[in-house]
Amino acid sequence: MRKQRILALLTAIIIASMPMAAVQADTIGKEAQACRELGILIGADSSGVSPQYLATTPTRIQAFIIVLRLKGIYNEAAEYEGTDNFKDASAAGWAENYMAYAKSHPELGWQGNPDGTFAPSANINGQAFYKVMLETLGYKQDIDFTYAETLKFAQSTGLVKKAEDISKLKDFTVNDVAKGIYSALNTKPKDSENKLITVMVEKNIITSEKAVAAGLTLDTKDAKVVSFNAISNNKIQVEFDQDILLQKADVEISQVGGSSRLSVLSVESYGKEATISTTEAKPFNAYELTINTLVPTNNVVIKGYKRKFVAMPKDTVKPTAKHEIIGRNEILVTFSEEVDRSSAENPSNYLIEYDVVILNAQLNESGKVVVLKTTDMSPNSFYRFNIQNVCDIAGNSMDRYTALFEGAKKDTQGPIVVSVMSESNTNVVVTFNERVDVGSADNIDNYEIGSGLSVTGARLDESGKAVVLSTAIQQSGTIYNLTVQNIADTWGNTMYRKEFRFVSDSTRPSVSVMAISNNEVRVTFSKKMDRQSAEDISNYSIDKGLDVRDALLDGSGKVVTLITSDQTLREVYSLTIMQVFDAWGNMTNIYTGKFGGMPADVKELAYTVKSGGNKIIVTFNKRV
Numbered sequence: 001m002r003k004q005r006i007l008a009l010l011t012a013i014i015i016a017s018m019p020m021a022a023v024q025a026d027t028i029g030k031e032a033q034a035c036r037e038l039g040i041l042i043g044a045d046s047s048g049v050s051p052q053y054l055a056t057t058p059t060r061i062q063a064f065i066i067v068l069r070l071k072g073i074y075n076e077a078a079e080y081e082g083t084d085n086f087k088d089a090s091a092a093g094w095a096e097n098y099m100a101y102a103k104s105h106p107e108l109g110w111q112g113n114p115d116g117t118f119a120p121s122a123n124i125n126g127q128a129f130y131k132v133m134l135e136t137l138g139y140k141q142d143i144d145f146t147y148a149e150t151l152k153f154a155q156s157t158g159l160v161k162k163a164e165d166i167s168k169l170k171d172f173t174v175n176d177v178a179k180g181i182y183s184a185l186n187t188k189p190k191d192s193e194n195k196l197i198t199v200m201v202e203k204n205i206i207t208s209e210k211a212v213a214a215g216l217t218l219d220t221k222d223a224k225v226v227s228f229n230a231i232s233n234n235k236i237q238v239e240f241d242q243d244i245l246l247q248k249a250d251v252e253i254s255q256v257g258g259s260s261r262l263s264v265l266s267v268e269s270y271g272k273e274a275t276i277s278t279t280e281a282k283p284f285n286a287y288e289l290t291i292n293t294l295v296p297t298n299n300v301v302i303k304g305y306k307r308k309f310v311a312m313p314k315d316t317v318k319p320t321a322k323h324e325i326i327g328r329n330e331i332l333v334t335f336s337e338e339v340d341r342s343s344a345e346n347p348s349n350y351l352i353e354y355d356v357v358i359l360n361a362q363l364n365e366s367g368k369v370v371v372l373k374t375t376d377m378s379p380n381s382f383y384r385f386n387i388q389n390v391c392d393i394a395g396n397s398m399d400r401y402t403a404l405f406e407g408a409k410k411d412t413q414g415p416i417v418v419s420v421m422s423e424s425n426t427n428v429v430v431t432f433n434e435r436v437d438v439g440s441a442d443n444i445d446n447y448e449i450g451s452g453l454s455v456t457g458a459r460l461d462e463s464g465k466a467v468v469l470s471t472a473i474q475q476s477g478t479i480y481n482l483t484v485q486n487i488a489d490t491w492g493n494t495m496y497r498k499e500f501r502f503v504s505d506s507t508r509p510s511v512s513v514m515a516i517s518n519n520e521v522r523v524t525f526s527k528k529m530d531r532q533s534a535e536d537i538s539n540y541s542i543d544k545g546l547d548v549r550d551a552l553l554d555g556s557g558k559v560v561t562l563i564t565s566d567q568t569l570r571e572v573y574s575l576t577i578m579q580v581f582d583a584w585g586n587m588t589n590i591y592t593g594k595f596g597g598m599p600a601d602v603k604e605l606a607y608t609v610k611s612g613g614n615k616i617i618v619t620f621n622k623r624v
Contacts, residue, residue: 027051030215031182032175037214038206040069040181041174054175060128061095061120063177064102064110067132070181071108072205077101086118095120109135126166126176130154133180138190159187185216194219198299208295220301225291228307232394233314234262236276236289245297246274253278256286256308268342277395281311312618315394317608321387321401325408326435326490328379329359331372332464333387335398338367340391345370352377353384366462367393377407414495420482420502424528424583428469428502430484435464437488442467450481464490476584477506505584513575513593518600520623521562521575528557528583535560536580543574557583561623567597 028036028051035041036049043049044056058066068074080101089099099118102110109132112118131141131150137157139145145153151163160166160183169176185197192199198219200206211218227239238246246269253262262278281287291305320336331352335344343349347358350372359373377383387401415432423429430447440446441460447469449455457470474480485497510526523540533539534553540562542548550563567573577591606621 028054029175029178032178034182034185034214034216035178038210040066041178054173054178056174057123057171058174058177059121060110060118060124061092061098063124063129063132065098066177066181067108067110067136068098068101070184071136072200080104086112087116088118088120092118092120107135108132109141124172126169126172126180127151129172129177129180130160130166133159133184136184136189137187137196138192144190157187159183194299201296202299208297212295218296218299220296220299223300223302225302225305225307228289228309230309230312231275233281233283233312234265234278234395235393236278236309238274238276238291240272240274240302242300243271243297244274244293244300244302245269245295246276246291246293246302247295250291250293250302251276252290252292253287254290255282256288258285262287280314283311283313285311287311313607315392315396317392318396319390319392319398321390321398323385323387323401323403323405324435325377325405326371326464328408328410328491329374329376330490331374331385332435333370333372335368335370335390335392337392339363339370340393340395341367343389343391343397346389347372349387349389351386353386354381356383369462379407379409381407383407411489411491411493414493415487415489416495417484417498417500420500422474422502422504422584423468425474425476425504425585426471427583428471428482430467430469430482430500432465432467432487432489435490436460436467437490437492438464440486440488440494443486444469446484446486448483450483451478453480474504474584476504476586478504480504505582506586508586509580509582509588511577511588511591511593513595515567515573515595515598516561517622518567518598519564521564521595523560523562523575523577525558525560525580525582525588529553529560530581530583530585531557533579533581537562539578539580541576544568544571546573563623566600569597569599571597573597 028049032041032049032054041049043053047053065074068077077098080097082100082104085096085100085103089096092099099120102108102118103112110118127147127150131147134145134150134154134157135141137159139153139157141147151160151166154160155163186195188194189196189199194202195218197206197211197216201208201211201218208218223240223242223244225238226241229237231237246267248264248267251264251267253264255261262281265277265279267277268275287309289307289309291302293301293303317337319339322334324332324334326332341363344363345361347361350358350361352358352374356377357375359375362371363369364371383405385403385405387398389397391397415434415436417430418433419431421429438460442458444455444458447455447458449471453474454472455469456472459468460466461468480502482500482502483497484495484500486494488494505527509529512524514522516522531553535551537548537551540548540551542564546567547565548562549565552561552563553559554561573595575593575595577588580588601622603622605624608619
């Protein structure tokens with residue numbers, strides 16, 4: 001019986017499952033092409049969806065099966081085993097179960113004739129077919145329209161252009177069916193803001209890729225690019241305000257004012273972020289990135305996004321690594337620069353010899369630190385640790401890292417605070433003797449400062465051993481008591497509640513000065529300084545007509561580089577500094593220091609480049 005059914009299906013319209021023959025696009029209309037691409041029309045034989053096939057007149061059962069394919073329930077109907085059926089089902093042969101499915105699902109619009117028959121072999125007409133299309137769009141016969149007014153109502157919804165054109169058709173062909181389906185796919189269902197094809201994509205009946213390939217246009221919403229970063233010579237990161245599955249074909253990169261283009265090699269898309277890898281760009285050349293998504297993601301697209309950028313030199317510096325055993329089954333790996341997440345989190349890039357298995361690898365937010373989870377390592381046993389194939393974000397692969405280590409002995413003691421120091425009038429640094437748990441370290445409830453000074457924030461730094469507390473403004477010279485409690489180490493041991501003292505610094509900073517080039521003077525302070533006053537050029541004056549043009553405080557907060565006009569070789573200058581404050585609000589005494597003029601720098605300008613997260617780091621051999 002099963003073989004007979006399959007044989008019959010192979011000879012019936014649309015039910016055939018033989019491979020399609022290629023059909024030239026100009027031999028059939030766009031409607032039939034779309035139905036063929038979506039798998040709604042297949043054809044009666046190996047010639048596929050041909051003009052001859054489209055000219056045939058479908059029976060009611062053939063039209064029903066076409067609609068089943070449209071709705072994505074063909075397989076469900078084929079496997080249906082219900083026994084309630086139309087009166088003429090016994091003579092339907094292979095179509096009997098499909099008719100039973102129609103009988104049990106009247107909402108599909110195939111209720112049959114008043115006498116209880118389905119008439120599977122009867123030819124379908126335009127009125128009957130468009131009645132089904134209306135019901136596919138959510139309209140109900142005898143509620144929204146009457147059967148007699150089917151075509152007029154279809155015209156009012158935009159499903160057909162002219163009702164009379166359909167009613168005049170002597171033969172309603174498969175091509176007319178294709179036109180009706182195409183029109184239905186481009187019509188909004190009842191109470192819907194989107195077309196039927198969009199609704200079907202949302203319900204996963206049809207993929208957006210198939211819909212676009214079929215030449216259909218989906219209803220879409222525009223997403224926005226919220227950030228753009230050229231992170232290396234051949235990598236670009238973009239972030240959207242909504243999830244987007246960006247693909248290679250969506251991206252074009254052309255040279256500004258030139259004819260060359262960058263080829264897009266790959267696009268790694270994850271949620272709202274995407275990383276675009278390209279062929280090598282010409283350093284310091286201007287390019288323009290264009291994004292137009294061809295296939296929507298959940299009806300979301302990017303259209304017409306353009307961004308110009310300057311390509312930086314290629315980063316050729318390889319990342320290096322070091323490791324630290326932080327538990328019986330944890331290893332901390334620190335890289336010299338930000339690394340590619342996929343390679344850094346690939347456990348196969350790490351190996352511990354002598355029966356220890358890497359279970360997973362997790363890269364932290366800094367992009368430089370990986371925590372490896374392993375099976376237990378035995379105390380007093382020695383292991384060999386290997387790292388390879390981890391790349392930086394520019395694609396440079398590290399040299400193989402190999403190190404011997406001894407398995408960690410179980411830690412049973414809680415962490416100890418080794419120092420508490422005021423770093424500025426709003427920051428206090430608490431340093432522990434070992435790495436501590438980030439959850440307990442970042443909890444401000446575990447810190448309390450007396451004298452009414454509130455703790456407003458706590459952040460564990462990259463070392464895992466120092467916590468930076470943000471506080472209300474500290475009073476200079478005041479001694480404060482800090483209570484620390486409930487901080488756990490990475491073994492789970494918790495420290496006892498303990499009290500520490502720190503002083504909000506009241507000493508004035510001392511100063512030293514020296515010339516370092518023909519137009520640079522280095523001013524070194526004994527402590528961290530307030531950036532605003534330290535970079536105010538009006539707080540510095542030099543005699544003999546030497547101008548101070550800029551003042552730059554470095555990352556340590558203690559060194560200011562003054563940019564001056566050109567100095568005279570071996571001329572002795574006096575620099576006066578006043579009204580510069582340290583990070584605690586203490587002002588320097590008025591300071592006067594001397595320095596000798598330096599010769600003009602004739603060294604050739606050189607640079608090195610490496611990637612740094614969302615930026616390119618260019619290091620020159622001298623100030624530019």
